[in-house]
Amino acid sequence: MGHLRALTVDQQVGLLFVILFGVLIVVSAISGLVMLRRSEEEGSSRHIRVKAELRAIWAGAIVFWLAWVSGALGATLLFAVFSFFALREFITIAHTRRSDHRSLILSFFIVLPAQYLLVGFRTFDLFTVFIPVYVFIAIPVISALAGDPERFLERNAKIQWGVMVCVYGLSHAPALLLLEFKNYEGRGAFLVFFLVVVVATAQRTQEGASRWLRRRPVARHIDRSFSYRAWAIGATTAAIVGAALYWTTPFKAGQALVMAFIAAGAGSFGEFVMKALKKDAGVPSWGNRSAITGAVGLLDRVAPLCFAAPVFFHSVRWYFQFRG
Numbered sequence: 001m002g003h004l005r006a007l008t009v010d011q012q013v014g015l016l017f018v019i020l021f022g023v024l025i026v027v028s029a030i031s032g033l034v035m036l037r038r039s040e041e042e043g044s045s046r047h048i049r050v051k052a053e054l055r056a057i058w059a060g061a062i063v064f065w066l067a068w069v070s071g072a073l074g075a076t077l078l079f080a081v082f083s084f085f086a087l088r089e090f091i092t093i094a095h096t097r098r099s100d101h102r103s104l105i106l107s108f109f110i111v112l113p114a115q116y117l118l119v120g121f122r123t124f125d126l127f128t129v130f131i132p133v134y135v136f137i138a139i140p141v142i143s144a145l146a147g148d149p150e151r152f153l154e155r156n157a158k159i160q161w162g163v164m165v166c167v168y169g170l171s172h173a174p175a176l177l178l179l180e181f182k183n184y185e186g187r188g189a190f191l192v193f194f195l196v197v198v199v200a201t202a203q204r205t206q207e208g209a210s211r212w213l214r215r216r217p218v219a220r221h222i223d224r225s226f227s228y229r230a231w232a233i234g235a236t237t238a239a240i241v242g243a244a245l246y247w248t249t250p251f252k253a254g255q256a257l258v259m260a261f262i263a264a265g266a267g268s269f270g271e272f273v274m275k276a277l278k279k280d281a282g283v284p285s286w287g288n289r290s291a292i293t294g295a296v297g298l299l300d301r302v303a304p305l306c307f308a309a310p311v312f313f314h315s316v317r318w319y320f321q322f323r324g
Contacts, residue, residue, distance in 0.1 A: 013189045016248070017065055020193075024061060028054055060196065060301075068189045072178055073120060079174040080116040084108065086299045086306075087166035089286040094158040099148030103139050103156070107163050111135050115167050119175050124317070127175065131168040136160060165274075166299065169306030172313040179313075181250065181320045190248040191316060194256075195263055197245065198238040199308045202264035203271065206234030222276045231268055238264030251319070259319075263312040270307020274299070 031054060063082075067075035091104060111131065118127035140156045176195065177188035210225035213233075217224050242260020246253045278286065286299035 013068060013187075016190070016193060017068075020061055020064075024054075024058060028058075064189075064192065064196070067174065067177060067192075075174045075177050076116050076120040079170060080112065082298065082302065083112055083116070083167045083170045086170065086286075086302060087112065087162055089297045089299045090162040090166055091159070093281045093283050093286070094162065095281075096155060096158070097148060097150070099146035100143060100155055100159065102146055103143045103159050106139065106142050107135075107159060107167075111163060112167050115171050116174075119171050119178065122178055122180075124175065127171070128314070131163060135163060139163070161277075165303070165306045169310055170302060172309035173305060175313055176309070176316070179316065179320075184250045184320075187250075191312075194242065194245055194249050194260070195308060195312050196305065198242045198260040198264045199267040199304050201241045202234040202238035202268050203304055204234075205237040206230050206268055209233040219272075219276075222279055223272060226272055226275075231265070234268055235261050235265040255319070259312065259315055262315055263308045266311040267304035267308035271304045273307070274303040 063078065067078050070078065087108065091107075096104065115127065115130060118124075118130060139160055140152075143152065143156050143159075173192060173195075176191045179188050179191065180186075207225070209230040210227065213227065213230055216227065218226055218228060239257045239261035242264075243253045243257035245260075246256035249256055249259070251259060274286075278284070286297035286303075
């Protein structure tokens with residue numbers, strides 16, 4: 001551990017990516033060998049799902065690497081593009097009307113760039129209230145000026161919800177990269193890595209626990225596999241993983257465990273909420289494609305992060321401000 005701390009920030013982050021991509025290469029190779037030994041019919045559907053998951057993990061790792069090497073500006077632009085496509089997926093199935101075009105133009109071409117500009121300039125105080133306060137008021141005003149009162153509340157609530165999740169929530173991920181605190185300068189990449197690992201661990205563990213426990217679901221009409229016990233197992237496992245990764249963060253082991261539990265729990269509940277929205281819209285995935293083969297949309301992949309990132313970001317800021 002002493003040797004790791006003696007490395008420069010760039011060397012530490014570089015070592016993180018070497019380990020990350022090395023593990024992915026080994027896992028991909030083992031997965032390929034296992035599938036080759038099985039007959040095509042025996043593991044075809046499972047093989048498709050595993051390949052889809054590995055592609056998603058590889059894509060996430062590459063995006064993470066690009067966000068770091070491109071610097072603050074590149075990371076902000078990259079996540080802004082993700083927000084744009086995620087919001088497009090959300091709005092596509094939201095059943096808006098022609099009179100909502102002004103509000104949609106405001107959301108896509110004014111609110112989204114403005115939010116990420118605030119992130120890029122590190123104006124975090126304004127960035128955290130811009131959408132929940134000012135945009136929340138502006139969207140229904142613009143919509144009312146269109147003169148269409150039919151289902152007014154429902155239409156505006158959908159747009160506001162899409163902006164909150166796809167723009168506000170996701171914009172907290174690059175904001176983590178830009179956080180600067182005493183004795184932790186330039187190490188924001190470790191915070192993003194910590195967040196993504198604990199959220200992904202909670203999701204996979206919760207899915208496995210749901211199949212193993214076969215408990216009565218909390219909300220059968222939304223998700224037949226979600227239960228409080230499976231959620232607790234997923235969040236607790238993620239907390240233990242987070243405690244093991246404490247050395248990548250400014251936290252001690254116990255503090256990292258608590259932070260990981262909070263982020264993982266928020267991400268799992270967030271995915272549950274997004275499933276309820278998909279049920280309401282009558283679609284199996286945000287990409288509007290069948291989820292059987294694992295071909296889901298971008299928002300399906302980043303939904304837990306959209307909920308976990310704001311909670312984790314403000315927890316980290318509170319921690320540093322409390323210490324300072």
